Each structure stands twice: as structure tokens, then as C-alpha cells.
Amino acid sequence: MENSYGKMFRMTSFGESHGSCIGVVIDGCPAGLSVTEQDIQIEVDKRRPGKGVASTTRAEEDKVEITSGIMDGRTTGAPITLVIWNKDIDSSQYEKIKDLLRPGHADYTAHVKYGGYNDYRGGGRFSGRITASFVIAGAVAKKLLKLAGIDIIAHAVEISGITAETMSYDEIRKNVEKNELRCADPKAAEQMLKAIEEARAEGDSVGGLIEGIALNVPVGLGEPVFDTLEGELAKALFAIPAVKGVEFGSGFASSLMRGSENNDPFVVEDGKIVTRTNNAGGILGGISNGMPVVVGVAVKPTPSIAKKQQTVDIVKMENTELEIKGRHDACIVPRAVPVVEAMMAVTLCDFALRAGIIPEVFK
Amino acid sequence: MENSYGKMFRMTSFGESHGSCIGVVIDGCPAGLSVTEQDIQIEVDKRRPGKGVASTTRAEEDKVEITSGIMDGRTTGAPITLVIWNKDIDSSQYEKIKDLLRPGHADYTAHVKYGGYNDYRGGGRFSGRITASFVIAGAVAKKLLKLAGIDIIAHAVEISGITAETMSYDEIRKNVEKNELRCADPKAAEQMLKAIEEARAEGDSVGGLIEGIALNVPVGLGEPVFDTLEGELAKALFAIPAVKGVEFGSGFASSLMRGSENNDPFVVEDGKIVTRTNNAGGILGGISNGMPVVVGVAVKPTPSIAKKQQTVDIVKMENTELEIKGRHDACIVPRAVPVVEAMMAVTLCDFALRAGIIPEVFK
């Protein structure tokens, strides 16, 4: 607990890395929406590790299966369940290091919280693999948001200190799927790839930044005082393992700015009120202001590294050293990009349903 | 909506800047806790504007009054209501600029969301003043946390680009109330004060960073997957107007680090498992790991500035200029410090009650 998220569009995630499946129940999706396994599969496939960048030995086929809530290709109003059956599981590596706490992972906290009964195999419930269930829910949310004209894109803006050039949203969208890093700037992507390979060669890993953007969000989404758009998006994004920071618009940089600089002047343009700049990241008073909603997400370097690390054997209560075998993603930023999109979609979809702006699907 | 926060310890905030009161209902506080108006008043007084730094014409007396839930100085198990009656209200300034959207404020989004019926006087429900209700709830939460040995401190670590020296938690606690900036580094505080005065002289404002620290948090608080400690703290902190970024431990800086650097090695110390460093900010897998919980909070420069600003008259739908009269805090960071503490306290108290670690008060 708490494995559910959302008030009007609620996802309940279940499954473990090395259990029989990863899945999600979606409650609150309007009836009559066309949803096929293929629609969802496209999004889930984005979570697949790229070949150059990142790599796990696990050949994650990840075939999505609809098990409830959809009849004749349309949602029925009943809860939608979607499952990916885990295949190609090899838990043997984990048996060996079962008692050794992997630094940067949830092994220790889960062990204490669950009295040692937590599923430790592949990180169990704390594995990045469970974000597959987020992507599934996000795929459904995106379909609903599309009906309201809302569009979401995320992309890698920094990896290992290498920063992508700023570009227009159109360019980002056009470029983001062109390389396996999901970085819209091809030159930066090349350098990022090098940095990742270098880190991996040294048995190490790197982190980075993701930018998530929601376009065509109407004015009025977000609920003051506690369910602000910022607060709910942040909550949703911090559910992604490895996310350690979230900012909106000018975010942390605003702490260095003057009010006159950071305030976005209002202007009437084509009979519509807009702001000249978007330091607010599309959110004022916790409510969307009609400008693009822009969120920055800090992703820590993958905690699973090949390098020898100091740690503790929790059974013997002794200091010891740990070497994590197998191959791991030396950078999970690219695979986290679709997950950022998914959690933005789920959150915005929930707010859109609260605000009544999603057209009734069945009419 | 949504004016309630928390699952087991729930605060419901109400009131407006220029209405009759600001208050809060606290539901879920165990019975038998000693709570006096004086206990709460001490915390509320911390929100008062400092003399040098910041200043509003409003002489906010802010006397807290208990109106339910407490009998003979002890909580009864019934919902606790605490109210501050608004006094010394002058809404005349706001009448004049009623139709002009103040940049950086919620005027526009609130106007659209509430069809123009929103209380615009002093920002109404979107005023920083409503955080007085957060501080009240936080004061009760702190009393409960104290019973579990948990202690919270927040302090200003950066204002207008001037950064405080790193120091021990003991030093921070000792120094933080010594200056009106709530900066534990007295030298930095002096420079910060100058920067603020400079900005104010120019009719401008500055932002900054607050660090919040929770000490003696036991291992196990936080609920995967969605009610992570990071996610709930972030949600609570983004309820504070002007907060635009939240990070934990190494946060955004972790994006630049290698995994071998950012992972905190585990060691056994005095028969207890600890980590050598605390880049995780005391949280692994969304659950507290026994180390100090450390959160960084970005506060944007006060949007109310004296400088002329470009904006829109929403009734005439015309571009125009706005000059905000009256005196405003040129930097709200110092006044936001106790609010950060309060929201951390409310969140941790909720998790502590969920985990059953707050001693039953009445025994």
C-alpha cells in the first residue's frame, strides 16, 4: 500500500519483477473508448531497452493482454485489467546476493518494512519493471486525453552532464524517437551515448534529466489547495524509481531570478490570454493556465552497477562487499522517458475527468 | 477542492485572505494529546514577517483560537478546529486592480476556473496567508512526532543566489532562529538581507531555496508505490504557493553523478545499519531508511512587485500595465521556512500513524 493512484481515473498496479506478471486495473475510464492490445503494446514497447545504450540480459517480450473491461474493442465502463505475463525469469543471481543490501536500492527499507517477507528477486515490487504497469495505464489515459486535444511528449534533456539544445515542441516531437536515448538533439545524443558506454565500461552508471511537456491543456485543470497540478504530477512522478527531483517551469532556477524576470507577462493574442514567457511551466495557483505544462524530472544514476560496493549482510549484520553480476542499464533515462509521459497522462486524465472536459466517449 | 490532506492525520484547510478567518479542521489526532492555544501560537508567530526583510502593511496579529476537539487542554478524539480571525483587513487596493491579472499570481486561472466568482481580495483562497492553516496543523503534528522522537527543522539555504555554508544539524538548529531570514549561516544572512533590500529598492523581489530536514525518522515510513515518502512530501510542499521545485538528497545534482558516487554505501555502526553518505535524502524505494530525510524546496521570487508590469484587463480583454501598490514581502523565503516544516510534519505524522509508530497518547 498504496498501489492505487487517481480519483476519477484510478490505476491500481500489481505484480513483481520475478513473479508471474505485471498488471494494472484501471477504474473510471469512460465507456465506449476504443482500446486494443495493439494500442497499448506500442507504448509498452517504448520501455524496451535500446541496444546500444542500455541492456539487460532479459529479453523482455512484454506482450500485453486485456483480461477485463473491454468488449468488442471498446471499454464497457467496467474496470479494465491489463496484464503482462513475466517470461524468461532467472532469479538465480538474486538468490546469491539475497542477504546483501544493494546500495541505492530498496532492499534494506523493504526488508525492514515487510519483516523480511518482501520479494527480493529482481527487486520484486520495487523493480523498475513495475513501471510497465504505469505505461499501460498511461496508454489508455493518452487515448482519452487525445479526445480533449491534449498531447504529451517527454524527452531526455541531459545525460551525464551533456545537455541537449533547446528546440521547439514540434522539433522535439519529430526527433525524440529517432535515437534510442530519446534525446531530440542528435548531436547531444551521440555524446550521451559515449558517456553511457564509458560509464558501463567502468562498471558504472549515469543519471540525467527528462523534460515532460503537455500541450493544449485548457485553463482550469488542477485543484487548489492540495491537489494542485504541481503536487499531483510530482506525486505521480516520484512513483517512478530513480526519480529524485521534480520542478515546474523555471523551477530551481527561479530561486536565482528576480520577480520581474520570473513573472510571465499576460498578453491578449488572437483574442486569447497567454503569457509571453512560460516560467510558470503552465501552472499558476496550482491550476493550468493554458500554456504548455512543463516539468523537469531528475533521474539518478542506475543504482545497479558492476563495480565493487561496500555494503552489509543483513542476516550476519556484518560489513561486506558486493559485486552485482549480470548486465544492467548503465543509464535508465531513455527508458524512463515513456514512463514520465505515462504518469503525466494518468494525472492529467484524472484532472480532465474531474473537470468534465473529456468528451463523453460513447456519444 | 481539494482542501483536505492526509489519510490517517487529515487536515482540512479553510478561509481566505480577506474573509472572516483562516482555519483548519484536524481529523485523526489521537486522544489525550496536550494541546494549548499557546503551543500553536508559537508556531504561527514564526510566519510573521521580519522587520528588515519583508514587510506588509498588515499587522497580522493572528491569534489562534481552539473551537473544537479539545477539552481540559487535551485532544478528545473529535475533530480539532482551530481558527485565526482576520483583522485589520483593507481590501480597497484590490478593488482598484480587480480586473487586472497580476502576473505570477492565480488571478487568471482562478477567474476562469470559478467563473469570476473567486474571492479576488488579497488573492482570496490563493493567498500565502492560507498557509497559516498549514502551520497550525503542523504544530499539532509536531507534538505527535515528538512523542515518536521525530524532529523537523527547515532553514533558508539560498536567497538571491547567496548560499549558506554547509553545517551540522545541531548548528542549524542553534542558529536558524537567530536572524529573521532563518538562515543558519550569519554571514550569508547578512548578504542575503542586502540583496533583498536592493531588490525591494528597485521595486523587485527575489527567490531562494529552503532545506527541510527530519531527524530520527525510523526505517519504514512511506508506502510504495504511489504514497512514497518523496511523493507525499512533494505533494504537501507544492501546496505552498511559490514552491516550484522539490528534490530529495542529491536530487537534481544526482543527474550529474555516477552511480558509484551517488549510491550510499551501507555500513553497520553500533549494531545499526546506516549509510556512509546520504545522497538518497533518507529515502530508498519511497521508504525512510533511518537517515535524515532531506528535502530541497525551490521558492520563486514573490510575484507581487512594485515595478510596472505588462498584463491584461480581463473584463476589457485589453493589454495594459499594472503597478501593485502597498508593500509586499520582497522575499518570502524566510516566512515559508515554518510552512515547509509544517507540511513535512503533517506528512510524516500521517505516515507515522499509518505505521502505528506514534505511541498511543492516552496511555
Place this chain on the structure above:
Amino acid sequence: MENSYGKMFRMTSFGESHGSCIGVVIDGCPAGLSVTEQDIQIEVDKRRPGKGVASTTRAEEDKVEITSGIMDGRTTGAPITLVIWNKDIDSSQYEKIKDLLRPGHADYTAHVKYGGYNDYRGGGRFSGRITASFVIAGAVAKKLLKLAGIDIIAHAVEISGITAETMSYDEIRKNVEKNELRCADPKAAEQMLKAIEEARAEGDSVGGLIEGIALNVPVGLGEPVFDTLEGELAKALFAIPAVKGVEFGSGFASSLMRGSENNDPFVVEDGKIVTRTNNAGGILGGISNGMPVVVGVAVKPTPSIAKKQQTVDIVKMENTELEIKGRHDACIVPRAVPVVEAMMAVTLCDFALRAGIIPEVFK
């Protein structure tokens, strides 16, 4: 806890019988609704004890005061707080019997649950008096429902075994406020009054049944599987002290019927689908079917009676006898009638907002 009810229209009740006030925070009310203290007062006044029937020494003036959420007579979208300040409180009677558990009251369970810190004066938080906060919230809900054409009436159908004649909804509405028993059948009302007076003369009390009816409820309110219209209405009605049973349509009587008798045949009438009978009480599959929603509510005899009763002194842990002084309502059915209406209104309003059928007030 739990002092809040509702998902989209949420009331948070606070206050105690002998504390400083009884009040409610209403969150989720659309902006722009005209609400005056007078609107609310009319409903609150219905809770006043009738002269003949029932009587308490307390002269409950119960003046409603708006303390937040309303500006210039209209809701602003901010939480609405309404308070009744307690006056004319005499707790001396309760001091004397403080340790004696009143049979049929919450004294014992509250004592154990709250470790003896519960407010025992006048039943504290468990007093029927707190239903004043329900009536306040219901008054606002009724105003919203009216915009959707939904109308709610409740009336006493049985008191002390005397049953009112069945009559049309129009007749009920016309008659219900004509006598202090809120029984639409004047003859039955006379007999009921006698029965109540008889019971009171003997230091005793009587119970009864209330029927609640919601007219013009559109098809589609109610959420399967757990937030059924029956389930939520029942939950709301069981919040009223003294309610011990809730049934819909033919309810308990349906257990004696054949399916062919109890099933309501569908027919097309004036181009609309209706049912010939309404054994379903307007609800099929947990969802309103367009017929009147009809709920039966069993109210136990007032537990406060003058007759000597056997009980326990909880401090001495000894058997003893108790005589409750003062005058109490010998039958609370008439005063519970407006409370049943209120809780039906709050529940239906919540569902109406979830379903998006309440017209946006401000347009």
C-alpha cells in the same frame, strides 16, 4: 475520524454538544451558487424540537453563521464553512453522571476508544446535536440539486407502532410540515403524539420509521460496485445517531415476495422507460433508474429515558443504577426527518457532481 463524507461534494463535520460550536466545512461546491445564512437557517430550524412532542430544556437558538467560502452572497469555489455557536450550555447534569454509562449511548465505546479523553458533556461528539452540521451541508446540497430538478422529501411513516396511511408524494409534501411530528397523515399524527406523551409520562421513549424520497433523479446516478446508491445512502444515513436499519423499495418485505411479484415490469410511457411498480426503490444494480428513490430508515427509541436503568460505574467498575435527569425528546423521529433529508441530499449531490449533471452554476 472519519468526520468527512463525500468525494466530489465533501462535508467535514466538527464540534461537540457542549463545546463552543457545531460546524461544517463543505468542499467541492461549484462557484456562483447563491447561498445566504437565511437559506441555511430555514433548514436548521426544522431540527428544533416541537413543543408538544419532544422537549429539551435547552433553548437551541442555533443561528447559522457563514465564516468562509461565500462572497457577496455567492459561493467562490473555496471551502464553505458554516458554524453554529453553542449557547445556553449547562453541563452540570453530565458532571454528576460522568462515570455512569448511559445504556444505548456511546459513553462506553467512546470511553474505551479515546482512553477516557472523550468529551462526555451532553454526549460530546456523539450527541444528536452534531446532526445540525449535517442539516447545514444538506441545505447547500439541496440548493444544488434543485438546479438539476431533484427534490427530496422525508416524513415519519411510523411512530411507536402507529403507521401513517400511504399517500401520494404531492400529498406528503403538502402535509409534512403541518404537524410537529412531520407525519403526512394527520390522524396518525394525533395518535403518535398520544403514544409519545404516554411514553414520556412513564419516563420512557419510543422509536419509529422515516421514509425518504428523492424525486426526479435522472437515470445513472450511483457507481457500481462499491459506491452503489444504496451503499452510499445507507452509509450516510447510519451516520445519524439512533438509525439502526436502512432499506430500499420493498426492502425487508421483499424477502417474503416472489420474484414475479417483486420485479418491476418495464413499460414505455410517453416515450420514456419507466417501471409499473417501484419495489426497487428507484435503484437497479446500484444505479438510479429514473423512478423515485425510496429509502426506509429505522430509528430506535431515544436512549435517554427518565426511568431508572441498570448500568456500570466505569471508574469503580461496579454495577449501579442510573436516573437521567432533565427532559429529553421522548421520540426523536420528527427531528431526525430533516436530517434524513439532509444526508440524502448530500449523497445525491455528490453523485450528481460525479455524473456531471449539476448545471455549471455560474453560466
Place this chain on the structure above:
Amino acid sequence: MENSYGKMFRMTSFGESHGSCIGVVIDGCPAGLSVTEQDIQIEVDKRRPGKGVASTTRAEEDKVEITSGIMDGRTTGAPITLVIWNKDIDSSQYEKIKDLLRPGHADYTAHVKYGGYNDYRGGGRFSGRITASFVIAGAVAKKLLKLAGIDIIAHAVEISGITAETMSYDEIRKNVEKNELRCADPKAAEQMLKAIEEARAEGDSVGGLIEGIALNVPVGLGEPVFDTLEGELAKALFAIPAVKGVEFGSGFASSLMRGSENNDPFVVEDGKIVTRTNNAGGILGGISNGMPVVVGVAVKPTPSIAKKQQTVDIVKMENTELEIKGRHDACIVPRAVPVVEAMMAVTLCDFALRAGIIPEVFK
């Protein structure tokens, strides 16, 4: 929506009668509880139709499968998913009557609410079959309650007007599984069976009453004001299709009683406070008082009957007649008995976890 129930022990139900499965996600179950498929299967098998009484052509094998949350036979703290794959589905009967609204069923309300996209096959999400997911969750809840010494029994007390003799809880427990009617009085059971057979021979059905009893419930479960034990139990029980009334203790009969009769006198017995009678059904002020929690549940006659019924063709909007083919349970009371137990278990387990009285399983 709303397919989840519970705050600390939350079940999310999914699946349809003629879809691929029926299942449930259980969130909040403490880690370390021993749970096997066999444990659950025993409870699920109780839902099977008896041979004499009731009968459906469907040979419901209903094999329970654990798909997440359990490792090595113990709960891990992760959400537990349990599924029954639907087999032996024949939807052809439903195709034929697809447009004819079955009286007493949710066909009409579901059609309107979901714009005609609802799964109509076998009642889809509104089928009694979905209560299999309730029984699964209840089986886990019962295991937890057992650790706190709480025991739940339900039994049929009336069917078609034939009422079982009152007997002790021990006798009920001993007898209830001895006949397929789950009536503890064997003589009454015989008569009930005859009445059912008679009704079926006439193409009709009968209703009845179930009594649910929870023993050894400690004082203090239930949360005033809105999450009363009565309110939450009622909400949970109304989720069972065909339940139309819920009462506690003397319930509806209390409306005919005097206060002096209905009040349960307190006495000290073996150093413990108990009540001499239990008209309160074990609940005072919404909180358990240590006496058995006793709830009466009215079950309407099965709406599916062979007799010709008047109804409407919703596509043609014409009056017509309907004959439901196939065999249906002429009385669902016996099969609803384990479902009443299950929903009581889930509710009490939730309150027990909120109150912290379930022993930490793993220690």
C-alpha cells in the same frame, strides 16, 4: 467506478460474468501471512450452487489462482492478485435477449450509464458472479481476523417466509454447513427447500434473510461520524446484488420498542463490562462494544425467473414480453451467505488494521 473498497485493507474487484476472468487485487495485507490457493478455494467453493436448491447450467469450477503478492506461501507486502479464469461460458442465450431489459436487473441502468457499451452477457459486471471476488478478498481478511481472534458466521434465517428457530452461536456454527441452504435449523431448512422447489416449478423465485455475526470483536472498532461500523458494513453489504435492506441488532423492530426495552443494560461480568441484551447488535455510537456484531440482511427474490414478464425492447423502444431461458437459482440466499461473511470480514479487517489490533503477522 467505484470498484475498490477499504482504506487500510483495500480490495479492487475486476472481471465480468462472461469475460475472461473474475479477480481481485488486495492492497494493504500485512506481510508474512500464510496464504495458499487452497485456503481461498475453500471459501470460493461455498459459493457453488447447491444441487437441490438452486441450479445454473454453468458448471462453475472456479479454480483460484494467485498471480501476485505471495512468495513461498506468504504475503510479501505487495498487492495480492487472485484470479478465477472463466470457463464454460455460453453467451448465446444473452445474445437473443440483448435488447430486452430484464426486470429487477441492471440492464436498463447500465445501458443508460454506459451508453450501451456495457457488457450485457450474463449481466456482465452486474452479475452475482462478481461476488466471487468478494469471497476471495474475504478469505484473506478472515485469515487476518483470526489472528485477532475475530470470527464471522453467517446463516440463512428466513427463506420465503419460513423462519429458522433462534439458537446459540455455537449451534449455528455447527449446523450451518450441514445443509445446502446454510440454515442452522434443519427442520426449517427442509421447508425452505420445498418452498424453493415450488417456486421454481412455477418459474418463479423467492427471497430471504441472512444474519451475519462477528464474534470476539474487541471494543473500539468503527470510526465516528461517517465511517461507523454500521455505515461501512451496510455499504459493503449493499455491494452484493439482491441485497435491499440492512439492519443491526433489533434494527427495524426497534421502531416498535420502548427505550427501556431496547436499551441494553450494562453489567460487570468477570471483571468485564458487557450488556445483558444485545439490541444494539454490538454497536454503540458507530463503534463496536464488545458484544457480538449482528447484522440482518434482506435478499430479494432472484430477478431471473422463467415466467413470462412484461418489459421493453430498448432499441425499438417498444413494450414487449420476455421469457428468460436456461436455469437460474430460484433462491440465491444460500449462495449469498458466504458473500455476507466475506464482506463483513473485509470491513472488520479494514477497521482492525486502522485500529492497529491485528498482530504484526511476521513477528
